[in-house]
Amino acid sequence: MIEKTLPLLKYFHALAQTGSFTKAAEQLCISQSTVSTQVRKLEQVLSVKLINRKNKHQFALTAEGESLAQEVAYSFGRLSSQLDGLQQVSPSSAKLTVSASTSLGIKFVLPVIAKLRQQYPDLTLHLQENAGSKHFFEDKIDIATNYGVPDNTFHSVYIGEVEKCVVASDAYIKRFGMPKGLSELARHSLIAQSHGKQEWQTLFAKSDVDIDSLDVLSVSSNIAKLEAVQLGMGIGLLPHYLLKSSEASLIILPEFELQSLRESLYLICEKRRKDEHKIQWVMDKLASGCQSLLTFDNKG
Structure with a gap:
């Protein structure tokens, strides 16, 4: 059962923590309907009613929901602290996925990743080509390139102007x-x-x-x-x-x-992850490498 419930607990935790389908959806960068659907799936897997839905937007935790919410918050908090400790030790051994369009990925991001791999052999950066919408959680994306000023649901690092x-x-x-x-x-x-x-x-x-x-x-x-x-x-x-x-x-x-x-180019990540040490470290390294390449190309 643990294999089925673990992926679903994230949605329930966000909902219980924020007290709102809207805020939970914003935090996870997904739709409200997805939050609702995933929480229903969790209830079905557990065969327990976790929330009483008053209407489309309002709900109240049941007694079982309150109990589970407290346990999940405690467990996630401990896990987060443990992971933060590991990240502080060695962000250069991070394993992350970077999303970019085909041309940006092959001609721009990949050369920077190659240089970083030479400098930091334990660093693993997977490149995912994605020209469409960025679904960070569903597609397991950690960092992505973005043309134009990102909306405020993302944390961003400015790279430069693409002519x-x-x-x-x-x-x-x-x-x-x-x-x-x-x-x-x-x-x-x-x-x-x-x-x-x-x-x-x-x-x-x-x-x-x-x-x-x-x-x-x-x-x-x-x-x-x-x-x-x-x-x-x-x-x-x-x-x-x-x-x-x-x-x-x-x-x-x-x-x-x-x-x-001309277009402004950024690196972005989910705002909720902007303080993760490995995310900060990799975004800074990627941005620096991309800026150098962009400057070189502009001069060239």
Whole structure:
């Protein structure tokens, strides 16, 4: 039974501790319905009613619920203290999962992880590629990258600004010519990320270009976008960290003002975990490494 109840106790503990489905959901970064569902599952596993639901948002602990809440709070408190003690001894032996989009993960985060592994052989950082919503608890994510200022349910560390570049292959430019100005650019084949940011639309927004008439090829990721550009399939908008200064086959088109497309990059974690020593330590190390790489790329 312990294998079934342990994962569910976290939800019950958060609910009993906060006294609110809303606050428990915020603390765990999940929906209220998920909290309610998981507590019901715990009641079913134990065959005991733990809370009396007054309505969708209000509840009261039963006598059994009160007893279990006290025991869980005591046990979790002891466990937390023990874990904190271990973390204080050696955060460099932490085992954590970092989530990032495919391009950020492969070209940006992974090189930093590799350097940290060389410096700290006992450190284990798993990289999880995730371009969609970040579900920290469900997906077992400890730290994630985030474009734009995170909302206040997360603790964040600022890394820097990611610039965008309009890029084409040398072969493409030789065949179709160098576009000068937005009106000429709009006549070319453009490459965009499907289900991504509407970057071309943003770039053309202040022009007279008919956005609906653009010839746009959609690909799945920035990595695929880079590959399509290298193959001469069109012109792409790419983050600068994907471009190597030694990549002779690519040409950066300098004509275009892209300040509106630059994005702030952050590392984030659940706010409830921001004081965990291993989380603080790894986030600082990752941020420092990423900042160095970002600065190098900007100069490059």
